[in-house]
Ligand SMILES: Nc1ncnc2c1ncn2[C@@H]1O[C@H](COP(=O)(O)OP(=O)(O)OP(=O)(O)O)[C@@H](O)[C@H]1O
C-alpha cells in the first residue's frame with residue numbers, strides 16, 4: 001500500500017520592470033497550476049494610497065517611516081479574484097490611479113516600509129497550500145530567495161510603453177512617448193534605490209517577452225514549473 005505524501009508548496013517568484021507582463025502572466029499561471037497569486041506591487045500601492053490620503057509628505061522618508069505600521073493591508077490570493085484592502089476598505093481601483101503610480105517609488109524606497117511589507121509577503125507565502133506565484137521587483141533576490149522557480153521578465157521599453165498605453169483610458173491616458181518616459185522614471189527609481197532594488201536574481205531565468213504573446217509567456221513559465229516539479233520527484 002502506498003502512503004500519500006503531502007507535496008511541499010511550490011513557490012514561484014516573478015520579477016521584472018514595469019509593464020513586462022508580470023501580473024498578467026502570474027495570474028494566468030496561478031490559475032493553470034491551482035496556486036495562489038500575490039501582487040506585491042499592489043501592497044506598495046496600498047501603502048502609498050494610505051500615505052497620500054493621510055497627508056503624509058512622501059518626499060520625507062522619516063515621515064513615511066514613522067507611520068508605516070499604521071495601515072492594515074490585507075491581500076487576497078485567489079488569482080481569479082485578487083483583492084487588496086487597507087483598514088477594511090477595498091482599494092483595488094484607487095491604487096491604480098496616476099497619483100499613486102507617481103508616488104509609489106518614493107514610498108517603496110523607504111526601508112521601514114519594505115521591512116513591514118516583506119514580512120507580510122513572507123507570511124502569506126508561508127501559508128500557501130499547493131503553491132503561490134508571487135510577482136514584484138525583489139521577490140527572487142530578497143523576499144523569497146529560496147523560491148523553487150525564479151523568473152525575470154523583460155521587454156523592450158517601446159513594447160512596454162505600447163502595451164501600457166493601450167490599456168490606459170480617459171484621464172489616465174497619455175501618449176506612448178509620455179508613457180515610456182514615465183515607465184523609465186519608475187524603473188530608474190526602483191532599480192536605483194538602496195533598499196532591495198529591482199534586480200534579477202543570479203539563479204532566475206530571464207524571459208524577454210518583447211516578441212512573445214501572453215499565452216507563449218504563460219506556457220514558458222508553466223513548463224519551467226513542471227520541469228522543476230519533475231526534478232524534485
Ligand atoms: N506577452 C504579451 N504580449 C502582449 N501584451 C502583453 C503581454 N504581456 C502583458 N501584456 C499586456 O501588457 C500590459 C502590462 O502587463 P502587466 O500589467 O501584466 O505588466 P506588469 O509587469 O505587471 O506591470 P506593472 O509592473 O506596471 O504592474 C497589460 O495590458 C497586458 O495585457
Ligand SMILES: Nc1ccn([C@@H]2O[C@H](COP(=O)(O)O)[C@@H](O)[C@H]2O)c(=O)n1
Pocket residue numbers: 018040041042044045104105106108109135136137138139186190
Ligand atoms: N516587490 C515589489 C513590488 C513593487 N514595488 C514597488 O511598487 C511599485 C508598483 O508596482 P506595480 O507592479 O504595481 O507596478 C513599483 O514601481 C515599485 O516601486 C517594489 O518596490 N517591490
